[in-house]
Amino acid sequence: AQTVTQSQPEMSVQEAETVTLSCTYDTSESNYYLFWYKQPPSRQMILVIRQEAYKQQNATENRFSVNFQKAAKSFSLKISDSQLGDTAMYFCAFAGGGADGLTFGKGTHLIIQP
Amino acid sequence: GAVVSQHPSRVICKSGTSVKIECRSLDFQATTMFWYRQFPKQSLMLMATSNEGSKATYEQGVEKDKFLINHASLTLSTLTVTSAHPEDSSFYICSARGGQVYGYTFGSGTRLTVV
Numbered sequence: 398a399q400t401v402t403q404s405q406p407e408m409s410v411q412e413a414e415t416v417t418l419s420c421t422y423d424t425s426e427s428n429y430y431l432f433w434y435k436q437p438p439s440r441q442m443i444l445v446i447r448q449e450a451y452k453q454q455n456a457t458e459n460r461f462s463v464n465f466q467k468a469a470k471s472f473s474l475k476i477s478d479s480q481l482g483d484t485a486m487y488f489c490a491f492a493g494g495g496a497d498g499l500t501f502g503k504g505t506h507l508i509i510q511p
Numbered sequence: 512g513a514v515v516s517q518h519p520s521r522v523i524c525k526s527g528t529s530v531k532i533e534c535r536s537l538d539f540q541a542t543t544m545f546w547y548r549q550f551p552k553q554s555l556m557l558m559a560t561s562n563e564g565s566k567a568t569y570e571q572g573v574e575k576d577k578f579l580i581n582h583a584s585l586t587l588s589t590l591t592v593t594s595a596h597p598e599d600s601s602f603y604i605c606s607a608r609g610g611q612v613y614g615y616t617f618g619s620g621t622r623l624t625v626v
Contacts, residue, residue, distance in 0.1 A: 432615075440549075440602060442617035488554060492615070498545040498557040499606070499615060 399424040401491050403502035410479055411510050417464075418474045418505045420489030428494030431465065431472045436486040436504075445487070448472065476507075484509045513539050515607050517618025524595055524625055532590045532621045534605030540585035541607035545615070546578075549602040561588050595625040 400423045410416045422431070433445040448456045448465050455463050460480075464473045476483055486506050490499040514537040524530045534544060543562050547555040559575075561567040561582035569575045577599075579591040588607075592599055605618040 440604075440620050442555075442604065442606075444614070447614075498547075498560050499555070500557070501554045503554045 399426070399429075399491050399493065399500050401489050401500050401502040403489050403505050405505045406503070407506040407508070409508040409510060412479060412481060414479055415475060415477050416479055416507065418476075418487055418489075418507065420472045420474070420502055422470050422472065422489070422491050424470070424491065424493070426493050430492045430494075431463075432490040432492070432499065433461070433463070433472075433474045434488045434490060434501075435483075436488060437484075442488075446474065479509045481509050481511060483507060513607075513614065513616040515541075515605065515616045515618040517605050517621060519621060520619060521622045522624070524623070526596055526625055527594055529591055529593045530595055530623060532592075532603055532605075532623075534588045534590070534607070534618050536586045536607045536616070539607075541588070542585065543608040544582055544588040545606040545608075546580060546588075546590050547604045547606065549604060549620075551602075555604060592623065595623070597625045599623065600625045 402421045429450045431448045435443045435445050446456050446458045446461050455465050460477045462475045486504045488504045489502040492499050516535045518533050546558045548558050549555045557570050558573045559567045559569045559580050561580045563582050563585050567580035582588040602622050604620040606615045
């Protein structure tokens with residue numbers, strides 16, 4: 398079974414700063430997918446970014462980028478030019494190459510201070 | 512984009528009664544749907560996986576007789592919490608696969624309170 402670990406329960410940064418959320422995972426699978434989801438107070442799960450394990454290039458989506466280190470089983474999320482609307486819970490998630498559901502980390506509560 | 516509609520958003524029921532939660536994919540066919548449970552200030556835990564036309568697969572520790580899942584069509588999956596008790600109070604979220612390459616689309620969740 399796979400596990401996902403987020404070691405930062407809460408982080409707080411000033412608006413416009415850059416912040417990095419860490420995530421490590423453990424799996425014996427060779428084909429898998431990694432995700433970062435944002436959950437604002439509304440509790441709607443919003444996909445931030447997705448990374449296919451077979452791709453060496455790190456995924457980017459506007460201000461969001463990942464540092465995917467496959468050998469180290471690390472998948473960190475960098476948020477550049479942070480905005481007040483980025484305040485939310487952020488979950489790292491893993492999905493195997495089959496028809497798997499997602500395994501989530503415990504989450505990081507990110508607070509962007511004005 | 513892919514949209515998943517989940518209803519109701521909130522429900523309060525009496526202990527011992529049953530509650531049904533619906534999850535619909537509005538603009539794509541969801542071959543696989545997933546049901547998660549989230550306790551306050553905690554992460555999402557996968558409860559079960561359902562494929563259209565077949566029995567759901569439950570995660571270890573999830574009572575299949577208490578949490579009945581039906582996936583009768585490619586656009587609808589339902590979760591019925593039977594004989595609900597206060598400890599079943601939680602936030603339930605569905606997710607569907609389909610509509611995009613290896614994507615998971617989430618419903619907006621259902622807050623269940625059992626009194």
